[in-house]
Amino acid sequence: MAENYVKTSDLRPGLITSEDIYINTIYPILRKDTELSPEHIKVLNAFSVKKVKVQERLVVKREDVYDDNEGPVNPDDVLAKIPMKQGDLQTRYSNAVHNYKKEFHGWRAGVRPDIAKVRSIVIPLLDAFIEQKKMVTLLNEFSNVKDYIYHHSIGVGILASAISRQLGFPKGQTLQLGLAGVLADCGMAKIDTAITEKAAFLTKDQFNEVKQHTLYSYQMIQDTSLLRQEMKLAIFQHHERLDGSGYPRGEKANQISVFSQVLAVADVFHAMTSERIHRSKESSFKVIEMIKEEEFGKFDIKVVQALHELVGNLSIGTKVLLTNGEVGEVIFVHRDARLRPMVKKSVDGSILDLTTNRHLAIEKVLD
Structure with missing residues (x-):
């Protein structure tokens, strides 16, 4: 040729x-x-x-060629493609956090979890985020330090359902995983508030007590018929790691289900991208990079890649905020380093290659 x-x-x-x-x-x-x-x-x-x-x-x-015979447009199809306003979705999210918080306080007082009620609180929200998956990148902006424990549960549920949808799981499984994500830390209600609300770093004994929350969570939901058995196991295993470094049993590789891995990745990602008492939040792009590189071998790479595609995919022309506060536009995405594109700075038009400027990262995508 x-x-x-x-x-x-x-x-x-x-x-x-x-x-x-x-x-x-x-x-x-x-x-x-x-x-x-x-x-x-x-x-x-x-x-x-x-x-x-x-x-x-x-x-x-073929899709670039206009077809006069495409037929009438379905109004419902058009409406489905109109993105929900951020404010509308944030209001739904805030209401879900508020209602979950009330349920959590009941569990602290000894009330048995009403899984049907939790389901009614979160399923409409999970559906909304699945349809508007770009909104997942805003979760760390919705959260706050004071109510982190409740934001974390709702956030993990949203991420778990979105990741599983990205993996191609059936709708029923994505909603089940979302509900499991919301309930994964329900056992934290059984941990002394002097530990969960402690402003200083935890002692070894206190941290060991926190580790019991996976068992408490499993015990609290084990009798419900609204969660499949594999989802209950995922709740129990969501702090296990493929290399055996996790808890409560230090299980490895094939002993850990893919559903457990989805919850694990969702849990770590939300925690690291949220402001907490002991740690400042990191950018979504930096956290994905850390999970891929620093935590390599602990998580299923297919699950991590699904998260990457969900919240870290960049295209040419995307406006971004960098971790040094500068704004720019993505002008090139490296095939082998997609989290570190070339960015044209708005202030002077100079080009930054984030593969060579490792001290910088993308803070967030701008509208």
Whole structure:
């Protein structure tokens, strides 16, 4: 197949690159055999690339061709694609946290958990977040230190259902995992408040008592028929790790179910991205990177990747806030380091490659 160089100004979507393109970068900004999109051409212009070697063929996608015979548009389909306003979803979320808090206080007083009531509180919220999955990235903004324990339970439920949906689990399983996520820490109601509300770091004995919450949680929900047995096991195992470093039993690999792993990843991610008494929150992008690198071997990589795709996927043109307070626009996403793209700073137009500026990370995506 013939190949030739084409001026960047003459490039058009659908052309195929014939070689890797480097611009003083660790990774190529475009790889060989890339089908050019408008975003790719924008990147090439941003880096002042003068010409590109391409194959002499053009890919035309069926979805790019207008069809006069598509038929009438279903109004319900259009409405389903209109995103819910952030304020509306935050109100639903706040109401769920408030109602869960009342249930939790009852458990502290010795009231037996009403799983049906908890289910009625959270299932509509889980449905809303599944439909508007980009809103999952806002969970750390909804939370607060004072009521962290209640925000954490609701947040883990939302994340667990969203991750499982991203993994392709059936709707019934995603809602079951969401409910299990909300109830995973219900056993914390049986831990002395002098420990759970302690402002200073816990002693070893106090931390060992906190570790009992997985057993207490399982005991509190074991008789309900509204949770499947595998979900009850996931609640019991949500602090186990694949390398055996978790608790309560130090189980490993095949002894830990995928449902347990979904809860584990949701639990760790929400905890690390939320403000707590003993620790400041980290950015979602930095936490995913830490889970992938520093915690490697502890979590199912498929579950971690699903979380990455859910909250850490970036596209060219995305506006972002960096951890140093600067704002910029993503102009290139490395295939092998998707959490560390190239960002064009708004203030002066200079380009930061986050693969080489490791002290920086994306704080959050801006609307």
